[in-house]
Amino acid sequence: MSYDLAVWEGAQPGDDVEAAGIYEQLYEEYMEGEELAPTPRILAYAEALAERWGVMTGGKTAGWGSLLDDASGPMIYLTMPFRMAGKLSAEAARLAGERRLVCYDPQSEHLRPAHED
Template identity: 50%
Template sequence: MTYDLAVWEGESPRDDVEAGSAYDELYERYLESEDVAVPPSARIERYVEVLIERYPEDDHDGYRSPWASPPLIDEASGPMVYLVMSYSRAEEASEYAAQLARSHGLVCFDPQGETLRP
């Protein structure tokens, strides 16, 4: 079981409905499309780098990575990254991911609950 978050560049949506629409459009355009691979933007790349500084992608010395699908950068395209976390580590890692997104001026959205993450 996993917990997912979507993080993207752009204007902060007014509400969950607007965020859901933006998410659907960005996901289809950048993550679902297999036509052309789009490299992640510099801001998304930096965001991912900071995430893995805090939560490394590899398991070692009893440490269990929260990421269900490393490498994280492979889940990024253009202005968006889709984070897939193991449910057992999701509470802690998603809280940090949401706070970090805010500090980087990014939007953080919970696609399961269809809500913005504060």
């Protein structure tokens, strides 16, 4: 079982409903459509996240493959083992917030804030 997050470039949606609509549109266009090279911002985010996750897991992410396998244009779709999702997803949301990227949880259909209490 895995836990997934979507991160994309764009204005912060006003609420979860707006985020869900944007997510569906972007997912269809960039994840199901023609694959595009990741934008520079998504590339930088993926590189920072891979480095941070590697530190957090003692290198256990090495077998997951490249985060960029699921990046296209202004969007990246992150899949992580459910047992590690708490800390890893919080770090993904934090790094997205630092870079002014939108972070969305498609399972619960909620925006992920940069800092969770």
